[in-house]
Amino acid sequence: MTTDQVPVSLGERIRGLAQEKPHTVALSFFPCDGERQDLTYAELDRRSDQVAALLLRHGVHAGQRVTIGLRNSPEHVVAALGAWKIGAGIVTMRWDVPQWERDRLLEATAPAAVVTDHADPTAAVPVIDIGVAGDLPAHPVDITPPAQPMAIPTGGSTGSSKAVVLPVPSKITPGAAFGGNYAMFGIEPVQRHVVMAPLYHGNPLMMLHCGLFDGQHILLLEKFDIGLLLRVISEDRPHFMTLVPTMMRRLLDAPGIDEVDWSCFHMILHGTAPCPQWLKRRWITLVGADRLWEIFASSELVGSIIVRGDEWLDRPGTIGRPATGTELRILDEDLRDVPTGEVGEIYMRLAGVEKPLFDYLGKDKPKVIDGGYVSVGDLGRRDADGYVYSADRKDDLIITGGANVVPAEVEAALSEHPAVADVVVIGVPDDEWGHRVHALVQTELEQPQPTAAELIAFARQRLTTYKTPKSVEFVARMPRSDMFKIRRSALAAERA
Numbered sequence: 001m002t003t004d005q006v007p008v009s010l011g012e013r014i015r016g017l018a019q020e021k022p023h024t025v026a027l028s029f030f031p032c033d034g035e036r037q038d039l040t041y042a043e044l045d046r047r048s049d050q051v052a053a054l055l056l057r058h059g060v061h062a063g064q065r066v067t068i069g070l071r072n073s074p075e076h077v078v079a080a081l082g083a084w085k086i087g088a089g090i091v092t093m094r095w096d097v098p099q100w101e102r103d104r105l106l107e108a109t110a111p112a113a114v115v116t117d118h119a120d121p122t123a124a125v126p127v128i129d130i131g132v133a134g135d136l137p138a139h140p141v142d143i144t145p146p147a148q149p150m151a152i153p154t155g156g157s158t159g160s161s162k163a164v165v166l167p168v169p170s171k172i173t174p175g176a177a178f179g180g181n182y183a184m185f186g187i188e189p190v191q192r193h194v195v196m197a198p199l200y201h202g203n204p205l206m207m208l209h210c211g212l213f214d215g216q217h218i219l220l221l222e223k224f225d226i227g228l229l230l231r232v233i234s235e236d237r238p239h240f241m242t243l244v245p246t247m248m249r250r251l252l253d254a255p256g257i258d259e260v261d262w263s264c265f266h267m268i269l270h271g272t273a274p275c276p277q278w279l280k281r282r283w284i285t286l287v288g289a290d291r292l293w294e295i296f297a298s299s300e301l302v303g304s305i306i307v308r309g310d311e312w313l314d315r316p317g318t319i320g321r322p323a324t325g326t327e328l329r330i331l332d333e334d335l336r337d338v339p340t341g342e343v344g345e346i347y348m349r350l351a352g353v354e355k356p357l358f359d360y361l362g363k364d365k366p367k368v369i370d371g372g373y374v375s376v377g378d379l380g381r382r383d384a385d386g387y388v389y390s391a392d393r394k395d396d397l398i399i400t401g402g403a404n405v406v407p408a409e410v411e412a413a414l415s416e417h418p419a420v421a422d423v424v425v426i427g428v429p430d431d432e433w434g435h436r437v438h439a440l441v442q443t444e445l446e447q448p449q450p451t452a453a454e455l456i457a458f459a460r461q462r463l464t465t466y467k468t469p470k471s472v473e474f475v476a477r478m479p480r481s482d483m484f485k486i487r488r489s490a491l492a493a494e495r496a
Contacts, residue, residue: 007171009145011048011085013213016174018045026212029074030232031222039074044081044212047074050133051082052141055113058126062087062144064112065151067105067125068200069093072222075130076199079115080209082133087144088112091151091163091361092200094482105153108362109163145170151361152202154299162362164299166202177213185293185306187266190239196221196229198482202299203242203272223482226254237264245275246422246484248283249415253444262287271295272485274390276412277316284309294319296390300358300366302374303328303348305388318387319380325351329373330382338381343391343404346380347373379406396488398427400435403466407488410469413462414439414455419447422478425469426492439469440491442478 008016017026022042029037039047060066066083068090070076083090091109093102095116106114106125113126120127147170151163193211195218197204211218219232224247232238243251248270251257262268268287271294284292289309296319297304305328307320322328329337330344338344347369350357354372367375379391391397391406398405407425414423422442427435439459443449450458452472460468473495480486 005173007173009143009171011143013172014081015045017041025217027077027218029220030228032225037074046138047078048081048085049138049140050136051078052085053136054133055086058113058128060088060112063147065089065091067091067093067111067114069095069114069116071095072199072220079130084146084149085141085143087146089146089148092205094200152299162360165359167301167357172213175214177210190266192217192219192236192238194219194238194241196224226251239266241268243270244272244484248279252282265291267291267293269293269295274408276415278416289313298376300374303350315387317389319390321386327351335369340384341381343379343381345375346378347375349373398435398437400433400437401466405437405467410467413459417458419443419450424486426488428492428495436470439472440475441472442475
């Protein structure tokens with residue numbers, strides 16, 4: 001094993017990169033208002049040393065956790081690096097989370113301190129202003145590998161406060177943190193990598209730091225902003241980015257989107273929610289079938305299902321086949337394997353891993369069966385060639401008149417209407433049907449406004465009768481998170 005193949009701690013990796021190429025830009029930050037900021041590896045190393053010193057001053061030590069409650073920013077990145085240098089793990093949190101939810105999350109995760117953009121001397125848990133770190137000497141700290149580097153909050157289907165401790169190793173092999181994705185997807189290594197989703201989510205957090213540890217140039221946006229993203233694509237020519245279907249839809253509505261030069265990308269990856277077929281086809285036309293990939297995975301990192309655009313065109317609607325190293329079963333309620341083509345609950349595990357590598361902070365736990373297979377509540381079916389088709393989340397399934405309706409299928413049909421900007425379908429109590437299919441619709445203001453009857457008729461042309469919405473509710477803005485996720489169960493409960 002050569003020197004560059006010897007596993008090193010996360011803190012040691014950043015320090016090593018700072019020594020190898022101190023003047024190379026590692027992170028470019030693009031705020032919505034203001035000038036871009038370029039930070040070299042030497043600057044990341046120095047600033048994270050200052051954060052490490054600040055945490056030590058507040059009594060944080062190896063084996064404890066630090067909560068980071070910051071917007072996408074260089075400060076978020078150096079806060080994580082500083083915590084890892086002293087052997088502490090991090091828990092991410094929204095910077096603007098309401099106090100009630102914040103208190104529940106802190107109780108579940110028990111951090112030693114919270115790092116944010118202000119101090120709060122009255123808080124039960126020390127709240128540290130990261131801005132103070134800039135006043136401290138940048139003496140290199142003694143580096144200790146963190147036992148559990150990373151945890152992210154997840155409400156899952158229950159909404160309870162908990163966090164998943166991701167199975168991130170305390171030491172990494174240089175060049176291999178993000179590099180496994182190259183082999184899995186069969187793409188060339190990337191150098192410039194766009195991150196624009198909020199860093200309190202697992203995917204962007206993992207992608208950013210793995211890319212950083214592999215020596216990539218990270219292009220970090222304060223948030224998903226169409227104008228800002230298109231400028232970065234034009235000027236910085238990135239090789240890789242991830243999207244969710246709502247981002248994909250909104251980008252298609254941007255003026256001049258068909259003239260954007262996408263040739264710089266080796267790969268564009270989308271996931272987190274079902275993608276309507278019409279939207280997928282538009283993006284395949286836009287960027288090329290060989291560069292658009294879809295991934296189905298969970299925060300627990302128990303495996304993934306992937307598909308490239310040209311495979312998808314051969315099997316429209318599939319989410320792909322299990323990636324190398326992923327084992328998958330589809331089971332009924334009695335935990336028996338369902339026949340090919342039938343819908344069941346999706347269970348996955350990493351090959352040969354009979355005990356899950358992740359952990360949960362909080363009371364709620366995922367469903368784990370013998371052999372280490374894990375379910376996070378998604379339904380699906382598999383064809384004779386092993387390709388999987390998602391059937392939405394188990395908890396979101398609508399049973400109306402004894403028939404099962406998958407919300408994503410109804411949403412996909414309604415989303416084809418030119419006046420529909422966003423749509424969410426839920427089941428609400430109904431005296432006749434048990435539950436009726438109910439659509440919440442946000443309209444495009446520039447389009448003629450449809451009536452509820454028009455949208456129902458539009459859906460009826462595309463869906464069987466029992467799947468067609470029986471009622472439509474117009475909303476000014478869909479209550480999606482910064483990651484464009486939405487909790488159908490909460491919307492249904494409000495209307496019940």
